[in-house]
Amino acid sequence: MDYSKFFAKIANRRQPNLIRRMAEDYIHNPSAISFASGMPNAQTFPFKEVNVTCKDESHIKLKDRNLDDALQYGPTKGYLPLVAKWKELQKKWHNPKFENWDVHFTSGSQDGISKMFDMLIDVRDPVMVQIPTYSATLGALLPLLPEFIGIEQDQDGIIPEQIYQNCKKRLETNKPMPKFLYVNPIGANPTGTVLPEERKKEIYELAEKYDFLILEDDAYYFLHFMDDQPTSFLSIDTDGRVIRFDSFSKIFSAGLRLGAVTAHKDILGTLSLHFQCSNLQPSSLSQILIYKLFESWSDEKYEQHFKGIQKFYRERRDIMIRSLTKHLTGLAEWSTPKAGMFVWLKITALEDVYDVVMKKCINQGLFVITGHAFNSDPTQKNQNMRICYSHVTEEEIEKGLSVLSNIIKEEIASRTNKK
Template identity: 45%
Template sequence: MKTKTIKYCLASCAVTNKLHFSIRVLSQMRCLSKTVSVVKCSTGCSVRNYVTENDGSYFFNKMAANRKPSELREIATLVAKLPASAINLGVGYPDVNTFPFNGISFELVTGECIKLSDKELAVALQYLPSLGYNLLLNKLKEIQDYFHGPQDWNTRGILITCGAQEGLSKSVDMFMQHGDPVIVPQPAYAQALDLFRAYEPDFIRISQDANGVVVDEMQNALKTRKLNNQPMPKVMYLNPTGSNPAGNVIADSRKREIYQLACQYNIVILEDDPYYFLNFLEKNPASFLSMDTEGRVIRLDSFSKVMSSGLRLGFATGSASFIRKMELAMQNSSLHPSSLSQIMAYKLLVQWGIEGLKLHFERVKKYYRQKRDHMLRAVEQNLSGLAEWYEPTGGMFLWLKIKGLEDTRHLVTSTCLAKMVIFAPGFAFATDTKKPSPYIRISYSVASTEEIDKGIALLAEAIREELKSIKTQ
């Protein structure tokens, strides 16, 4: 008989509540007939009512449940652990001696030069295990331990991905089934919505304000669905820091409430957080990963915003069972992200160390904070009375509501383009892109200060033209 390990917390809570909750969730997981091993979590746990199943099978869709290891990719993982003296007659790798590269080095903006050794060059030019370059994986574990608290790497894992987007794609494809309900912020990252749309989901839209998603609204939505016997979501998607497009950061207090709701209703949190180190707060916000006592968070990080978007490197951190299923999907899709990119990132992280990495993050953060501040001055000067906004607390975007316009579609796709200034229309970040939206997203990342000033002034002109056109209709 298969044994399931069920964790529970007795800190400051009633045992009777725990038992009732345990029975409900176990029944939902359909494992009542299996032997249950109960383990008490640490008394410092901030989350009270929770029960989880180690193998995560309740959350997997049929496709993920049916995934089996690629035998040859599993062998490749074993081969990577063998000494160089091993005689390799088994893998279908090309010989690196036939490649036209004799050496690779790169220069940093500080003038330092990093050169790959012959051994590193051979690794950079060859296939890697699907989880990623082992030395880089170890570095990433150090980074997660430092910024999000010590992790139990016996029960958690990391998968190196082609940007955070691939990690998100693998997660969505692991959990979603046709017509499933899913919790998303409103507005939301457009490419995330596109991933979910393939499953024709029932979107549970949660409004946002300057402090992130509105928890009361989420709580009411879940409670109502439960009372009405509607299908309950297994997944919630959140972009918690410097949200794209809203530019907000979910307050730590709200995160704790959201995590408690996830535990109460047995939901996995997809923490898509590529802008984490571009927050403008006095200290880094607490992550959902740092609160995760149950293994119900998949955290998606990226080097795209802080190292290079062209490297196409990200990494997913989560329950070992979730990461394993994502690895199996990787084995039969892209195999792994670029070996050269992984080696470059590893060499850079070794060169910097944690302190050097922190200094780099601070430089990047300062740069975008200054760009944000300049954008806000230009918006205040040109758009007061024409639009509403709140100050972005992270990321690269300002979310602007145009007064007097029900829909900004024509403003952005016609009037502004005619003036050679580009914005993103609000409808692109909605679950239903056909509905009108009075919002636009302004990016302050790549435009110069002069371009920002000119672009916002042109936007003001365009808004006035749109409003005048409406009045004359």
């Protein structure tokens, strides 16, 4: 597959960082003498050991060579033992069907996504994006001035028919075809939808027919509430047109700032040129901590950990839904999320919720996110709110939704009186 047609002009102007390349060659030949890399001497660092105790009372200890590696510059694509382990896990979980795929670690998945946008988008390039969508994604995307094609969602996620109609019309009118589709297939942020497998297959067939890439941003892959693990776009990709973004934030630690991109080597090679001249690499310390954890876990331990995460958030979701039913029935509409951390509310009696959220809620000590944050045009009226159940207690959920109910009722009464 020829990927060059998808790359932006700036991506084609990037040149390899020779210092980075020589440093990575040296890693494979440690007996050589290197005057090339400006690596600080680890003997000057003030750290002697790093000890981490896990909740199961297992320990990770970094000292001597492991600690030196954790505190030092490393390869742009990632700590090589972790790269090998992550490829093993991607094959186990997704089993990509195309050849020459690889992985590249990033400083959080959002880092990889924003750099991928830079790599693919020239001004006025058409791109398809699920709407509503995560505000940071919009923040990275919109300044590049693409032609934004919103693909709406129903209770099962983005609607394939809208992709088909958009592409069909563009082909008939001789307009440029979209370069890619950006989508959260599992736990779409903010709606909590999960794309059924039949929709994924239908969307992939459209990608083949109209020749666009699929940017699979799947931060909530393991944070779902389904009976069986939903399949990924990567697992059905036969052409190498899926670019998958994984996050460690929801399953290990958000503060470690570690993510990974899985795609064809030609895509990752071009992406790596951007990393070589920006943040150079993800944190070595974060990568080695994750690798040591992976190294010590069995398949059963992975399964136990992920099931524990799902149980925790499913219980929080159920508490939130019960409290919503108690306090907001008749005031709002919502669907029970199938994955993720959020409920997407529609306040049916109000045309727009911006002032309610930004003034009245905040003034009463309640923070929610207005739906405007998830819209490519935040000036449009919006009836939606995103509420998060991941880190609030049952008592806070009950109190917060009671406050929200009263605020909405007062706003409805106020607007009625003005009429």
